[in-house]
Amino acid sequence: MDVEIVSRIEKLKKELNAIILAHNYQPPQVQDIAxxxxxxxxxxxxxxxxxxxxIVFAGVDFMAEQAAVLNENSTVLxxxxxxxxxxxxMISVEDVEKAVRKYPGAPVVMYVNSPAAVKALANYVVTSANAVNLVKALDSETIIFGPDKHLAEYVAEKTGKNVVAVPEHGHCPVHVKFSLEEITCLKSIYxxxxxxxxxExxxxxxxxxxxxxxxxxMIEFVKRSSARTFLxxxxxxxIYRMAKEAREKVFIPASTKAICDDMKKITLEKILSSLVSKSYVMKIDRAVAEKVRKAIENTFDVLG
Ligand code: 13P
Ligand code: SF4
Known part of the structure; x- marks a missing residue:
């Protein structure tokens, strides 16, 4: 069954001049066809x-939205x-406006995991890969940062700056599932x-x-590391991607509950029907897209 779906996807990709981009958390079959x-x-x-x-985007909404913002010439599905x-x-336009009133002059740094309408209010848009370096490079001691309070805290630890989390409670429901007890127990076994x-x-x-x-x-780290077993x-x-990239190594989930149900909503069948019916097209308001693009460019300009 999968073989038939895969060959139909491959054929449609050629006919439509389409590519599939997939996030590291996507199900194995989706990663394999990307x-x-x-x-x-x-x-x-x-x-x-x-x-x-x-561009067929296999990931969650903000990622597909970001692709549509960054490439106006492609249709992002x-x-x-x-x-x-x-x-x-977890973050709204009002949250950011309130923070800007409270900390006038502080740069607004928005994590990519946020809606385009919120990113449009930001001076900079970052990901978990470049948030620390960007904040370090800014000429300001106070930074407004949303929506992940844990990433904000991590950036504050690494930069020594006053990183104000907006909103106060923003978090990833998957990354708060890890427990110290479980990690200690697994470390004592492995x-x-x-x-x-x-x-996060x-x-x-x-x-x-x-x-x-x-x-x-993380994937680069496990490839480079001389260690054999990773929690x-x-x-x-x-873990599917890590096992493919570093076949001789062993990967243990720090919690088997750390599953992002939304990432798993993308399936081969849905990718096929997306190509067949050219749906669902990511549409972004032009003015919003322009502001988001500017905030992304600002980040690239600072980081070079
Ligand atoms: P990365 O940018 O590190 O892949 O993270 C995205 C994400 O949603 C993590 O939960
Ligand atoms: Fe969002 Fe968390 Fe899923 Fe990443 S893992 S997409 S932050 S819910």
């Missing part, structure tokens, strides 16, 4: 550089509009393991990690 698999930053860059007529990142919906974690994890979990980074930075503190879908 032209490129990566983290939010790599996927944004791929979308920006693509000459394809159609999101195979399942109901695949939405719950953290992205004695020589190296613990790697995503910066709470401080108590991050503080136990030997390495903290974006999903692709993985992020969404479990990444």
């Amino acid at each position: 032209d490129f698999v990566g983290d939010s930053l790599e996927l944004s860059i791929k979308a920006m550089q693509s000459n394809a007529k159609v 999101h195979p399942e509009p109901d695949a939405k990142c719950p953290m992205a919906s 004695r020589n393991c190296v613990f790697i974690a995503h910066p 994890c709470p401080r108590a979990v991050r503080s136990q990690a030997d390495f903290v980074g974006s999903t692709s930075q 993985v503190g992020t969404e479990v879908g990444i």
Whole structure:
């Protein structure tokens, strides 16, 4: 069955001049059919550089939206509009406006996991791969940062700056599922393991990690590391990619509950029907897209 779906997808891709971009948390079959698999930053860059007529984005809503913002010449299709990142919906335009009134002059740095309308109010848009370096480079001691309070805290730790989390409660429901007890227990079983974690994890979990980074930075780390066994503190879908990239190594999920249900809403069947019916097209208000693009360009300008 999958073989038939895969060959129909491949055929349609050629006919439509389409590519498939997939996030590191996507199900194995989706990763395997993708032209490129990566983290939010790599996927944004791929979308920006693509000459394809159609980009099918296998990921959650804000990622497909970001691709549409960055590539006006391609049609960006999101195979399942109901695949939405719950953290992205924790921040509103009003939250940012309120913070700007409270901290006048402070730059607004928005995590890519947010809606376009909110990013349009930001001076800079970052991902987990470049948030620390961007904030470090800014000529301001106070930074307004949303919507992830844990990433904001991590950036504050790494830069020594006053990083104000907006809203106060923004978090990823998947990365708060790790528990210290479980990690301690797993470390005692896998004695020589190296613990790697995503910066969306709470401080108590991050503080136990030997390495903290974006999903692709974690993959690069395990490839380079001389260690053999890794305890993985992020969404479990990444383990498929890690096992492919470093076949001789062993990957243990730090929690089997760390599953992003929204990422798993993208399936081969939905990718096929998205190509057949050319749906669902990501549409962004032009004025909003322009402002978001400017905030992304500002980040690239600072980081070079
Ligand atoms: P990355 O940019 O590190 O891939 O993270 C995206 C994300 O949604 C993590 O939960
Ligand atoms: Fe959003 Fe968390 Fe899922 Fe990432 S893992 S897409 S932050 S809910």
